[in-house]
Amino acid sequence: MLADVRELVTCESPSDDRAAVARSAEVVAAVGHRLFGAGPQLIVIDGRTHLRWRFGVGPPRVLLLGHHDTVWPIGTLAHTPYDMTGETLRGPGCFDMKAGVVQALHAVASLRDRTGVTVLITGDEELGSPTSRELIEKEAAGCAAALVLEGAADGGALKTERKGVSLYRVRVTGRASHAGLEPEAGVNSTVELAHQVLAVQALADPALGTTVVPTRMTAGTTTNTVPAAGEFAVDVRARTIAEQQRVDAALRALTPALPEARLTIEGGPNRPPLEATASDALFTRAQAIATRLGLPPPARAAVGGASDGNFTAGAGTPTLDGLGAVGGGAHAAGEHVVIAEIPRRAALVAALVVEVTGNE
Missing domain, CATH: 3.30.70.360 (Alpha-Beta Plaits)
Known part of the structure; x- marks a missing residue:
């Protein structure tokens, strides 16, 4: 997982650089192909590249949602390089949200039965999702849950409300x-x-x-x-x-x-807002699963920032956000991820998918 995070972070992908986002999409696609044995559908809208994996032949039941674009311009790695020291890794876009993308891919790869699972990784979230919004809403429609792999709130709390x-x-x-x-x-x-x-x-x-x-x-x-x-x-x-x-x-x-x-x-x-009512049931499930896995039950947090989880909640799909990396410093020089939490959060997401889908 750490090798995959490094590979994604060291491929710079500022949202407003379509060529850079396309290169990043190729890297994400290669990681997913290695883990799943199948490549994604690449969806290019107005020059912006999104990736989608759909598993099984039945209707989708759970959507795992993330983005691979970042706010950091090309050349940021020259003065803020990827680094892994002690219990922490650093690098532009590691917390928001390339570690979360890796966690999503590994969580799904660990499932014995992926039927009904959709993974959608978009390439323009930091711009407000101008080309991916409709895609997100369509993929979420009819699902029992949308799980958003954005970085966690302080202390690893899940984001159950977004303005x-x-x-x-x-x-x-x-x-x-x-x-x-x-x-x-x-x-x-x-x-x-x-x-x-x-x-x-x-x-x-x-x-x-x-x-x-x-x-x-x-x-x-x-x-x-x-x-x-x-x-x-x-x-x-x-x-x-x-x-x-x-x-x-x-x-x-x-x-x-x-x-x-x-x-x-x-x-x-x-x-639209992600209101608490859209997250309550999933949050309760996540707490119970964490306890079962021997992990500390995550707290809940209401945050002012928005994500693509706002769109899935607006589409009427139960949504739980902040399931991605534990760390902090999004959009700031101190962006970082707690290494030990990467596999733990992936395990939590995988178990939550199994419970929502009912797959063995």
Whole structure:
């Protein structure tokens, strides 16, 4: 397993580099072929490469889900090389989530009967899964469970709740004029943006865990011109679909504060929330299985970040996330994986697949 993790990590695969993701897909395919005795179906959508193995001739019953793309640009290995020291391995993408991919492949390879099992490893998760979302939802539909091999939460906790994500762009159209000669003739988009930023920020509900964050903002052309246009982005995170819908409706109901200014709201929900109800039964099973295997029963965690598990839960499929590597530092220089936990988590996943499918 460690050799496979090293092979995947040392093949750099930034999401926005289609050629690099294609090379990474070849490496993942080769590992899977060696373990399963069969290669995957390579699915290329808009130049982005995804891999799928389906086992058996009946309907799918469980989906193991992961991704092989990372946030790290080509050349990262030159200054942050793969390293294995003591109880820890390090390297770009090891925790998010190449060790999890290896765990998924080895878990399935250990099964005597793989009937009804689907393994889907996508290549654009870090971009928000623009080409793989429909594929993920179709593969999850009708399954008894989706098991997501994203990295675990702190201490190895399983991720039983993930906030839904909505992304927006608020655009303002005003009217330009000379800032010194006749500012009153213009409609100042920067001033309108200031009003809208405060209105948008007020939509958050900390008590419910709903965050509404204005982020990148631009306006104007020159320092002596009343800006005619501007925009800002908004990042929304919500624990429930009801909250996601509330914020969406409120954003679309915004009205200009300045006479003659015009607002345009673009975007919307990107990922539905993974609510606790989608994970409860699977989490209880995972705890019981861990005890049976002599492993510490994992805790549960609610997290703000999203994953493809949001899509499977949104499709109505019971979903358990965070089954991948135990470690930390995703997207950061300190990314790492606890070596001893790699085979333990693979064993937990394998046993969970057997219980869900009912295979011997």
